[in-house]
Amino acid sequence: MPKQYVLFGRPVPRLGSRHVSLLLVAISIFAVVSLLFTLPGTDVAGRSSKSLKSHWASSIYHFKQPSHAPERQSNDTYGDSSWYSNFRWLSMPFSSSVTLDHNRQVLPVMHKRPAIYCYYDNTLVKDDKKLRESESDLLLAWRRAWWAQGFKPVILSAAEAANNPRYGELTKREGMDPALLADFMRWLAWENMGGGLLASHLVFPMAPYNDPMLAFLRRGEFPALTMWKDLGDGLFVGPTAEVTAAIKLAMASPHLKIAKDFLTTLSSDTNEKIFTVDEHANSLAYYQPSTRETKYTKVAEAMTTSSASGVQDLTQLIESHLHLTWQSFFPDGIDVVKPLPHHTTHLISPAYQLALRLTRCPATPMPKSCPPNIAQCTPCDDETRRLRISTPAHYRNTSTVYTIGTVPHPYTAASLANPRTHIDVRWVRRDSGGRDPWVVDLTQDLCARGVSAGPRLLRFKEAVASDLGAAHSLWLLAERDLPDDLDWHFGFAVPDDDEPDEAADRPKTTPPKLPPMHDPKDGPQPTAEELSLEQALLARAQAIVGAGDGEGKQSKSRTSREDAVVRDAVEAWNLADVEAWRFTRAVLARRTVERKTWDEAESKFAGGMGSERKGRRNGWNRWLD
Numbered sequence: 001m002p003k004q005y006v007l008f009g010r011p012v013p014r015l016g017s018r019h020v021s022l023l024l025v026a027i028s029i030f031a032v033v034s035l036l037f038t039l040p041g042t043d044v045a046g047r048s049s050k051s052l053k054s055h056w057a058s059s060i061y062h063f064k065q066p067s068h069a070p071e072r073q074s075n076d077t078y079g080d081s082s083w084y085s086n087f088r089w090l091s092m093p094f095s096s097s098v099t100l101d102h103n104r105q106v107l108p109v110m111h112k113r114p115a116i117y118c119y120y121d122n123t124l125v126k127d128d129k130k131l132r133e134s135e136s137d138l139l140l141a142w143r144r145a146w147w148a149q150g151f152k153p154v155i156l157s158a159a160e161a162a163n164n165p166r167y168g169e170l171t172k173r174e175g176m177d178p179a180l181l182a183d184f185m186r187w188l189a190w191e192n193m194g195g196g197l198l199a200s201h202l203v204f205p206m207a208p209y210n211d212p213m214l215a216f217l218r219r220g221e222f223p224a225l226t227m228w229k230d231l232g233d234g235l236f237v238g239p240t241a242e243v244t245a246a247i248k249l250a251m252a253s254p255h256l257k258i259a260k261d262f263l264t265t266l267s268s269d270t271n272e273k274i275f276t277v278d279e280h281a282n283s284l285a286y287y288q289p290s291t292r293e294t295k296y297t298k299v300a301e302a303m304t305t306s307s308a309s310g311v312q313d314l315t316q317l318i319e320s321h322l323h324l325t326w327q328s329f330f331p332d333g334i335d336v337v338k339p340l341p342h343h344t345t346h347l348i349s350p351a352y353q354l355a356l357r358l359t360r361c362p363a364t365p366m367p368k369s370c371p372p373n374i375a376q377c378t379p380c381d382d383e384t385r386r387l388r389i390s391t392p393a394h395y396r397n398t399s400t401v402y403t404i405g406t407v408p409h410p411y412t413a414a415s416l417a418n419p420r421t422h423i424d425v426r427w428v429r430r431d432s433g434g435r436d437p438w439v440v441d442l443t444q445d446l447c448a449r450g451v452s453a454g455p456r457l458l459r460f461k462e463a464v465a466s467d468l469g470a471a472h473s474l475w476l477l478a479e480r481d482l483p484d485d486l487d488w489h490f491g492f493a494v495p496d497d498d499e500p501d502e503a504a505d506r507p508k509t510t511p512p513k514l515p516p517m518h519d520p521k522d523g524p525q526p527t528a529e530e531l532s533l534e535q536a537l538l539a540r541a542q543a544i545v546g547a548g549d550g551e552g553k554q555s556k557s558r559t560s561r562e563d564a565v566v567r568d569a570v571e572a573w574n575l576a577d578v579e580a581w582r583f584t585r586a587v588l589a590r591r592t593v594e595r596k597t598w599d600e601a602e603s604k605f606a607g608g609m610g611s612e613r614k615g616r617r618n619g620w621n622r623w624l625d
């Protein structure tokens with residue numbers, strides 16, 4: 001009797017000759033088709049959907065399947081994720097096809113942050129502890145605002161000026177006004193750093209990220225020594241050689257004994273020869289004394305009565321303007337996206353709380369005031385004019401909306417979607433429905449129905465990590481706490497809690513307000529019972545997903561082997577969803593590393609006070625010691 005073959009537990013029917021020829025035809029058709037699809041240069045994309053054309057297909061040929069994992073780069077690991085920065089990050093939907101490691105994500109190459117220097121002589125306010133604290137808060141606001149706009153803010157002190165060989169020459173001059181001497185120190189410190197950007201600590205960027213002037217400054221290449229009419233001595237940019245030339249001329253000036261600042265040591269026609277003067281700098285706000293006296297009288301008065309509380313008021317005013325300007329970029333409000341909306345109300349709750357904080361009116365000593373560079377702004381008013389928050393199921397690519405996304409691990413999404421089922425491997429394979437439900441639902445408005453998960457994933461990655469996307473959205477992980485450096489991401493101190501007065505009276509055990517329900521056309525709304533079940537399921541999923549890595553909320557021992565097996569099965573079934581999650585995790589991790597590295601480097605440089613020790617409002621005491 002002929003042998004009975006078994007495939008996948010079923011007997012394979014014996015093949016007659018007709019079957020065999022059919023099989024051969026099928027195999028040859030498959031061979032020809034796959035040959036066509038892998039020939040270099042073939043335009044596969046032309047025949048399939050448009051978005052597929054954009055990246056995926058064309059790239060298959062550029063990013064040949066590597067036989068070795070790409071080289072490791074410096075500082076490419078944090079916690080449980082690692083990454084590989086490459087210009088072709090959008091050419092493959094799945095990073096592991098490049099890195100050969102499913103935990104190593106391909107991310108865009110980071111822009112180099114140009115240093116922006118600010119000279120601050122901490123010895124001048126030594127005696128007044130309160131004043132030094134308030135000045136330090138102001139410097140923190142300055143650093144945060146420039147960091148968020150893609151710069152590397154660096155505070156220079158007398159130490160950098162003293163490093164300049166010209167310093168000895170300067171101290172030999174006699175009869176110089178102390179103010180002029182201080183201004184000279186500023187220039188010497190700048191020259192010592194090799195030129196670039198020199199700003200006053202009262203100059204703040206107040207424009208969207210892609211503003212042309214900010215983009216110009218970010219490029220960090222300055223052919224000529226330049227200043228702006230609007231800003232006076234608030235901002236200079238230029239190459240070292242020209243900075244040196246200016247200092248030499250100023251030091252040789254006959255007016256050294258009478259001049260009060262660097263610019264007046266030079267006669268106006270020398271000034272013209274040295275400086276290129278640009279007209280307007282509408283993207284920058286300069287809170288110089290004359291502006292304070294005309295526009296912010298209340299703050300100016302406070303500064304004359306008590307410097308410390310006056311500086312505090314000024315800092316609060318500036319922070320409120322930064323926040324207000326940020327709000328004005330998004331007139332259509334904030335979208336807290338909620339894909340798979342039936343069971344994700346608790347899941348998006350932290351993102352919703354953040355949105356509430358962002359839409360609050362900032363505390364300010366002068367509620368109806370506008371930033372100095374924006375004559376007409378819409379003042380914030382908590383009663384009538386709060387930014388709108390919506391919870392749509394799908395991501396909208398609109399420049400007038402800020403998006404906060406919460407990316408769940410597919411295990412979390414699966415356990416929430418099926419509140420009454422115990423999920424096991426069999427269920428994952430047979431009953432869990434379509435693959436990658438989260439990414440598919442999120443990108444419904446971006447991609448036509450029927451587009452596969454690969455191109456969708458690329459659109460998602462673009463929304464998370466491209467320059468445009470990152471300026472218009474923030475993506476969080478559902479299983480982790482909010483990052484603690486959000487202030488640095490936004491560039492201003494995000495208000496602590498929504499409705500602080502209410503929060504003070506409220507007993508601590510009251511849970512935060514849940515997001516409002518989604519539009520019924522996006523899916524059925526949960527009942528009260530479903531909502532309470534959701535909370536328990538979410539906590540369980542967070543423990544199981546978090547357990548796979550060093551930073552999870554629960555320790556490894558809490559997860560049973562069985563849970564881990566199911567989690568791995570869900571990951572294998574939802575490759576795009578898990579890729580989206582890992583990508584988001586890597587983007588967040590790299591941001592943290594970038595900021596921490598800079599913070600450490602700078603704290604060494606500025607006297608050794610690490611700012612991380614101070615928690616949320618960190619860094620204020622660095623210049624006190």
Ligand SMILES: *[C@@H]1O[C@H](CO)[C@@H](O)[C@H](O)[C@H]1NC(C)=O
Pocket residue numbers: 397446459460462463469
């Ligand atoms: C959003 O729209 C802009 C231009 O309108 C486009 O360049 C960008 O690729 C879009 N982003 C996504 C994620 O689709």
Ligand SMILES: *[C@@H]1O[C@H](CO)[C@@H](O)[C@H](O)[C@H]1NC(C)=O
Pocket residue numbers: 074075597600
């Ligand atoms: C990597 O991190 C270390 C310290 O964390 C830092 O000293 C070093 O400069 C960083 N390297 C790069 C290339 O950023």
